Amino acid sequence: MTDSSASPAIELADRFAIHELLALYGHLIDEREWTRLAEIFTDDVVFDASDFGAEVVNGRDRLVEVWSRPDAGHPLAHHASNIVLLGSAGPDSIDVLSKGLGVGPNGRVASIVYRDVVRQTDSGWRIARRTATLRRPTT
Amino acid sequence: MTDSSASPAIELADRFAIHELLALYGHLIDEREWTRLAEIFTDDVVFDASDFGAEVVNGRDRLVEVWSRPDAGHPLAHHASNIVLLGSAGPDSIDVLSKGLGVGPNGRVASIVYRDVVRQTDSGWRIARRTATLRRPTT
Amino acid sequence: MTDSSASPAIELADRFAIHELLALYGHLIDEREWTRLAEIFTDDVVFDASDFGAEVVNGRDRLVEVWSRPDAGHPLAHHASNIVLLGSAGPDSIDVLSKGLGVGPNGRVASIVYRDVVRQTDSGWRIARRTATLRRPTT
Numbered sequence: 001m002t003d004s005s006a007s008p009a010i011e012l013a014d015r016f017a018i019h020e021l022l023a024l025y026g027h028l029i030d031e032r033e034w035t036r037l038a039e040i041f042t043d044d045v046v047f048d049a050s051d052f053g054a055e056v057v058n059g060r061d062r063l064v065e066v067w068s069r070p071d072a073g074h075p076l077a078h079h080a081s082n083i084v085l086l087g088s089a090g091p092d093s094i095d096v097l098s099k100g101l102g103v104g105p106n107g108r109v110a111s112i113v114y115r116d117v118v119r120q121t122d123s124g125w126r127i128a129r130r131t132a133t134l135r136r137p138t139t
Numbered sequence: 140m141t142d143s144s145a146s147p148a149i150e151l152a153d154r155f156a157i158h159e160l161l162a163l164y165g166h167l168i169d170e171r172e173w174t175r176l177a178e179i180f181t182d183d184v185v186f187d188a189s190d191f192g193a194e195v196v197n198g199r200d201r202l203v204e205v206w207s208r209p210d211a212g213h214p215l216a217h218h219a220s221n222i223v224l225l226g227s228a229g230p231d232s233i234d235v236l237s238k239g240l241g242v243g244p245n246g247r248v249a250s251i252v253y254r255d256v257v258r259q260t261d262s263g264w265r266i267a268r269r270t271a272t273l274r275r276p277t278t
Numbered sequence: 279m280t281d282s283s284a285s286p287a288i289e290l291a292d293r294f295a296i297h298e299l300l301a302l303y304g305h306l307i308d309e310r311e312w313t314r315l316a317e318i319f320t321d322d323v324v325f326d327a328s329d330f331g332a333e334v335v336n337g338r339d340r341l342v343e344v345w346s347r348p349d350a351g352h353p354l355a356h357h358a359s360n361i362v363l364l365g366s367a368g369p370d371s372i373d374v375l376s377k378g379l380g381v382g383p384n385g386r387v388a389s390i391v392y393r394d395v396v397r398q399t400d401s402g403w404r405i406a407r408r409t410a411t412l413r414r415p416t417t
Contacts, residue, residue, distance in 0.1 A: 162362050165360045166391075215413050215415060216413045220359055245386070246388065
């Protein structure tokens with residue numbers, strides 16, 4: 001993790017766009033708007049939720065398949081927060097750290113850490129890689 | 140819902156002000172600062188929480204009346220997130236999508252979707268219309 | 279509390295940096311990265327969580343000591359939201375109001391209000407004073 005103050009080179013407009021990208025993610029999943037996932041993911045996105053026992057998904061088309069299954073197990077809602085742009089992850093790419101709350105039907109939450117690589121495309125910033133890790137009590 | 144990347148015309152300073160407007164909302168309600176609602180709402184605000192069984196409130200004065208009732212049923216706290224500026228909603232107005240968590244006294248949360256119209260006034264950006272919808276399990 | 283629209287003089291880059299500062303706070307605590315607290319706190323930080331029955335901590339070194347105790351009682355995760363920059367708190371300092379959710383191991387949350395003074399240092403913006411208050415049901 002790099003000190004965020006070490007990445008002043010990221011333009012403010014890009015910073016804002018990346019924040020809204022991570023915000024939009026929750027709306028699209030929660031509304032099951034699978035036809036709109038191109039607004040948040042690159043076509044070659046890698047989605048790693050293996051920490052939850054899920055397969056590592058390669059590609060947006062496959063992600064739509066997996067997520068639209070009746071037994072996909074989506075929480076009731078995704079709330080994004082704690083977005084920190086860490087710095088360059090290669091050409092046109094930025095490492096981003098954030099948190100999410102998954103809300104269960106009983107009003108209890110799961111706390112998630114997201115480690116993303118976001119990439120600038122002709123259509124704007126998109127998530128190229130997302131790794132989701134569940135916060136668990138340490139004993 | 141419009142792709143947020145389709146609204147580059149909104150100035151960054153305005154974007155920031157709108158984010159802070161939605162952030163301030165939770166502080167004012169949770170602290171019961173009814174005399175300060177002019178800092179977040181237009182005087183002709185329409186507040187639609189009919190999804191919760193509440194009346195559709197017309198006007199800020201009426202909103203103060205309704206919210207200051209002993210039986211108003213406010214949650215313990217309002218936490219804002221997932222703010223996405225969707226684009227123009229007419230002259231000096233922007234459609235905004237966001238989420239909120241309402242925290243209950245037992246530490247359980249309700250997940251809310253807010254669809255707002257915010258309007259630029261002489262005093263800054265204000266919420267002119269807010270529609271609150273509760274996320275419910277789909278069966 | 280000052281109307282946030284009364285502080286247009288704060289540069290957008292500073293606003294963004296302060297938002298990310300408060301976001302980073304949760305990541306560092308939750309990952310127990312005590313050696314990195316200089317990225318978020320001034321060395322003379324005052325941390326007042328007396329509302330939780332904790333001592334008022336003076337200085338970052340003492341804070342590391344207190345927080346790294348086995349019985350420190352950290353929640354599972356800290357989620358930041360509702361960040362509002364209130365305006366100048368003196369030279370190079372800004373008053374900031376925000377909220378946080380502390381997630382418990384059982385998926386229930388505590389809602390916290392943070393009142394901060396953040397200060398611009400040679401290394402960037404840092405929290406110079408933080409007062410944390412628990413939201414409690416009013417009876």
